Amino acid sequence: MELPQPQQQHTRHRLQQQRIFPLFFLVLTVIGVGWRLTIVLDRNQAYVMKFSNATQSKSQSSFSKATVGIVVRSPQEFTLLDGTVVSVGMIGPKIVRAQRQRLVQRNTGYPWQQWDILESDDCRNGTKSSFGTLGSTTPSRLIRKHWLPHAILIGVQKGGTTALYQYMDQHPNIVKSQKELYFLDEVLDQYLLQQQEEEGDIAGGLPQTRLRQAYSAKMKQAVSSVTRNQGHNQQKDHHTNEMLVDWTPNYLFESDRLPARISCIVPWAKLMVLLRNPVDRARSQYDMKLRIQESVGGNTRQTGRSQHPGRNHHHIINNNKLQSTAPPISFKEYVHNDLGALQEAGVIQDWDTVNFDLFFYSPAMDEAWRTYMNNGLNAPIGMGLYAIQLKPFLKMENDFLAIQSEKLMQETDEIYGQVLDFLGLERISLEFYPKANHAAKKQMTAVDEETEKLLRHIFEPFNRKLGELLGKEWEHVWEE
Numbered sequence: 028m029e030l031p032q033p034q035q036q037h038t039r040h041r042l043q044q045q046r047i048f049p050l051f052f053l054v055l056t057v058i059g060v061g062w063r064l065t066i067v068l069d070r071n072q073a074y075v076m077k078f079s080n081a082t083q084s085k086s087q088s089s090f091s092k093a094t095v096g097i098v099v100r101s102p103q104e105f106t107l108l109d110g111t112v113v114s115v116g117m118i119g120p121k122i123v124r125a126q127r128q129r130l131v132q133r134n135t136g137y138p139w140q141q142w143d144i145l146e147s148d149d150c151r152n153g154t155k156s157s158f159g160t161l162g163s164t165t166p167s168r169l170i171r172k173h174w175l176p177h178a179i180l181i182g183v184q185k186g187g188t189t190a191l192y193q194y195m196d197q198h199p200n201i202v203k204s205q206k207e208l209y210f211l212d213e214v215l216d217q218y219l220l221q222q223q224e225e226e227g228d229i230a231g232g233l234p235q236t237r238l239r240q241a242y243s244a245k246m247k248q249a250v251s252s253v254t255r256n257q258g259h260n261q262q263k264d265h266h267t268n269e270m271l272v273d274w275t276p277n278y279l280f281e282s283d284r285l286p287a288r289i290s291c292i293v294p295w296a297k298l299m300v301l302l303r304n305p306v307d308r309a310r311s312q313y314d315m316k317l318r319i320q321e322s323v324g325g326n327t328r329q330t331g332r333s334q335h336p337g338r339n340h341h342h343i344i345n346n347n348k349l350q351s352t353a354p355p356i357s358f359k360e361y362v363h364n365d366l367g368a369l370q371e372a373g374v375i376q377d378w379d380t381v382n383f384d385l386f387f388y389s390p391a392m393d394e395a396w397r398t399y400m401n402n403g404l405n406a407p408i409g410m411g412l413y414a415i416q417l418k419p420f421l422k423m424e425n426d427f428l429a430i431q432s433e434k435l436m437q438e439t440d441e442i443y444g445q446v447l448d449f450l451g452l453e454r455i456s457l458e459f460y461p462k463a464n465h466a467a468k469k470q471m472t473a474v475d476e477e478t479e480k481l482l483r484h485i486f487e488p489f490n491r492k493l494g495e496l497l498g499k500e501w502e503h504v505w506e507e
């Protein structure tokens with residue numbers, strides 16, 4: 028199937044120039060016995076690469092061939108564009124930090140710490156056994172005393188998260204709390220900006236302790252706003268066997284920065300995600316947009332992610348000030364706008380000429396995704412490219428549970444049990460499992476055949492990756 032042409036034409040050649048051969052400012056190479064360290068400073072970041080003995084000859088030849096096709100952000104095994112695997116270590120971040128900071132600010136105007144609060148020594152060196160200076164020695168004590176979450180539901184928007192949240196809310200060992208805190212993305216962005224205003228340069232990052240305190244304050248608020256309505260103070264009743272969960276389905280979409288934040292602030296957190304057939308998810312998102320639009324009597328827009336310049340918030344807010352009389356766009360247009368942005372950024376290409384499997388694990392994909400994210404659209408397609416968003420979360424060591432939304436709908440009691448098992452809570456069954464946050468059948472947009480076919484075609488290679496990333500159970504998911 029041929030994809031429609033992107034609105035802004037680009038050739039593959041131009042894409043390669045942009046992402047694979049970005050503009051370099053400086054390349055420094057130090058050669059030692061058995062290793063070679065190269066620091067590359069480009070427009071907005073420094074890539075530090077160390078090639079060890081074992082891979083040196085291979086990587087050197089790849090390096091000279093692929094040169095700047097290598098993008099390194101953190102220590103990892105790394106696949107070059109030609110398929111060579113090299114081991115890459117990020118070394119000496121302190122040395123490059125000052126240059127990087129200057130470059131970032133000069134070239135983009137972005138505040139430095141928005142990128143990498145985790146340059147903070149605490150977090151960079153933080154491990155699962157390092158719990159900062161809050162005075163506790165185990166995560167469970169830390170969580171109980173300081174109201175940090177045991178687990179986080181990271182996604183996906185329109186995946187049935189409200190239903191799961193409501194079922195879990197009825198478990199006696201789950202602390203009742205408000206849904207959708209947006210702490211680890213928007214609230215934290217704002218907090219960092221505010222700290223910067225008050226304290227000046229915080230390029231070195233904030234201590235882990237302060238980040239935890241901020242999260243803790245938000246979680247407490249989330250608990251008390253719910254329990255206040257219920258006439259008792261659950262904060263007092265927070266016992267050993269109770270679990271606190273942050274339910275923010277937007278986090279999955281923030282996959283470029285959320286994993287690092289979680290690793291720094293709540294490294295013990297168990298992560299859960301509900302994934303729904305992305306075609307249905309896109310339609311559901313569109314219907315929600317229409318409902319909000321109707322309820323405010325006009326058009327909705329997404330807020331600019333003002334605290335993170337260049338990127339927009341990806342949740343739709345219902346704000347009367349945002350009213351406009353513009354007629355709603357059709358689902359088809361909604362989808363095509365996003366497709367144009369994905370093509371322009373290079374996330375979606377012609378897979379007959381570009382090898383999808385190679386591209387998927389290459390730095391070019393990460394770079395294309397970052398470009399797309401910074402354009403911040405409604406993302407009906409982007410949010411459904413689960414494999415891209417999952418990759419960074421799955422690199423973490425955290426316990427991870429992926430649930431198929433359709434199964435939650437059809438085998439609710441069993442899936443509920445599996446979630447409880449995952450969290451280490453006693454299995455119970457509820458009398459009823461009502462649907463939540465659902466569109467009335469007659470209000471659901473009828474997706475035309477052509478758009479549905481297009482969406483299926485777009486999602487197919489990305490869905491195929493889920494088997495590789497999440498295991499056998501996800502092979503052939505949502506295939507006809």
Ligand SMILES: Nc1ncnc2c1ncn2[C@@H]1O[C@H](COP(=O)(O)OS(=O)(=O)O)[C@@H](OP(=O)(O)O)[C@H]1O
Nearest residue numbers: 184185186187188189190311436462463464465466
């Ligand atoms: N039990 C259960 N299992 C699976 N899916 C369910 C369930 N209950 C509701 N739903 C459907 O989930 C859609 C809303 O998803 P969310 O609650 O995650 O939306 S939101 O992101 O919080 O706005 C919404 O989809 P649409 O109705 O297609 O819009 C709901 O119908």
